[in-house]
Amino acid sequence: MQQPRFAHQSEAEFARLLDFYEVEWLYEPCAFPIVRDANGKAVEWFAPDFYLPKYDLYVEMTVQSPRLQSRKNRKVRLLREAFPDVALKLFTRRDVERIFSNRLAHAS
Amino acid sequence: MIAERLFDEATIAARVREIGASINVDYAGKYPMILGVLTSASVFVADLTRRIDIPCEFDFIALTRYSDAEGIRFAKDTSASVEGRHVILVEDTIDTGLTLQYVTKTLRARQPASLEVCTLLDRPHRRIAGIDVKYRGFEIPDVFVVGYGLDYKGRYRELPELYAHGSWPQ
Numbered sequence: 001m002q003q004p005r006f007a008h009q010s011e012a013e014f015a016r017l018l019d020f021y022e023v024e025w026l027y028e029p030c031a032f033p034i035v036r037d038a039n040g041k042a043v044e045w046f047a048p049d050f051y052l053p054k055y056d057l058y059v060e061m062t063v064q065s066p067r068l069q070s071r072k073n074r075k076v077r078l079l080r081e082a083f084p085d086v087a088l089k090l091f092t093r094r095d096v097e098r099i100f101s102n103r104l105a106h107a108s
Numbered sequence: 109m110i111a112e113r114l115f116d117e118a119t120i121a122a123r124v125r126e127i128g129a130s131i132n133v134d135y136a137g138k139y140p141m142i143l144g145v146l147t148s149a150s151v152f153v154a155d156l157t158r159r160i161d162i163p164c165e166f167d168f169i170a171l172t173r174y175s176d177a178e179g180i181r182f183a184k185d186t187s188a189s190v191e192g193r194h195v196i197l198v199e200d201t202i203d204t205g206l207t208l209q210y211v212t213k214t215l216r217a218r219q220p221a222s223l224e225v226c227t228l229l230d231r232p233h234r235r236i237a238g239i240d241v242k243y244r245g246f247e248i249p250d251v252f253v254v255g256y257g258l259d260y261k262g263r264y265r266e267l268p269e270l271y272a273h274g275s276w277p278q
Contacts, residue, residue: 020179021206023236055236095234098250099204 004028010093011049011061017099018052026051032086034078046075048088058088061096109274110254110264115246117268120256124152127226127243128159131196134242135162138221140194142166143186145211148200151257151265152228152245156198171207180210195220196243200258201229205237212239229253229270246270 004027006012011027018025029051033042048058062072076090115123131140142160144153146168157166170184195215202208208225215223226243233250254260255267264271 017206021210022179023206023209052236055238057236059236089234089236091234098252099234 007049008061008063008093010063010096014050014059014061014091014096017096018050024053026053032079032083034075034082044078046079048079056087058086060088060090062090062092110271111251111274112272113269114248114251114253114272115270120245120268120270121155123245124155125159127245128156128161130243131156131160131226132162135164135194135196137162138194140164140196141188141190141220142196142198143190143215144168144198145200145207146170146184147265148258149198149228152200153198156226169211171211180207182214190215190218190220190223193220194222195224197223197225199225199227201231201248201253202227202239202241203231203234205235205239208239209237228256 003012003015006015006027015025015027028047028049031045031047033044034046035042035044037043048060050059050061051057052059060072060076062069072090076088079086079088140162142153142157142164144150144166147170150168153166153168157164165188167186167188168184169182169186172178172181172183197208197211197215199208202225212223212225224242225239227241228245230241230244230247231250232247251272252260253270254264254273255269255271257265258270259265260273264273
C-alpha cells in the first residue's frame, strides 16, 4: 500500500506500529466541523490524523510545542463537544516513543 | 536507574494469592491451561500457578519483537493444542492492548472452550484495543516498570519487587 505523505515523523512511526500489529488504519479520512457561525455554516474543521475502523477510534498525534499543543487541545475539546459519540485518542510523540520502547523491551 | 518502588514483595504476593483464589473458584473442575507470554510474565506465572490448587497445566508462548519486519507472530507457539481447553492467557503488562488483541484473535481461531486474560500490570493510558481483562494485578501510571520478571535492556528481571525505572529504553 502506498504510504500517505505524513505531516510528522511520529505519524509515520505510528502507522508503522499499526502495520506491525496488522491493524487497519486510514490517514485523515474525514474532517469534522467543529465551529459554526450564526447561520450554522461550518467555519472551522478538524481532521484527526488516523481512523482505526476496527476500534471505531480516531487518533490525533500531537507535538511537544506548548503553543501547538494548546491549539490542538482546543480542537479536540471542540470536537468532543460537537460530536460526543466520536471516540478520539490523543497521542503525544512521547506516547509513540514509549509504545515503541515498551514493545522493543517487554510488553505492550 | 531505578526511581522508586511501586509494589513490595508482600503486596505482590497478596495480590497473586487473591487472583489464584479467584481462579480456583472460577475454574473448579475445568483443568485450565495457564498460558504465559514470555519472557516477562514468567515469574508471575510461576508464582500464580503455585497459588492455584486445582489441577491445571501451564505453557508459554513468545512473540516476535517489533524490529521484526514481518510483523507480529508467535516466535514460540504453545506446546499443546488449546482446542477445547479453558485457557487463561497471562501477560505481564497491558499497554495499548494491540499485542493482546493479536494473541487473543490467534488463539480464538483455534477454538478453545474459553479464553480469559490475566495481567500483572495494567497501564491504560495508551489503550487502543478494548480488552476484557478478567484478572488484573495492579493498575499503574505511565511509568516503565522493572523487576519481578520485567526488564530494562535485559536487567532487573531477578528483583523480587516491582520498581519504576527512571527512564524508558531508547
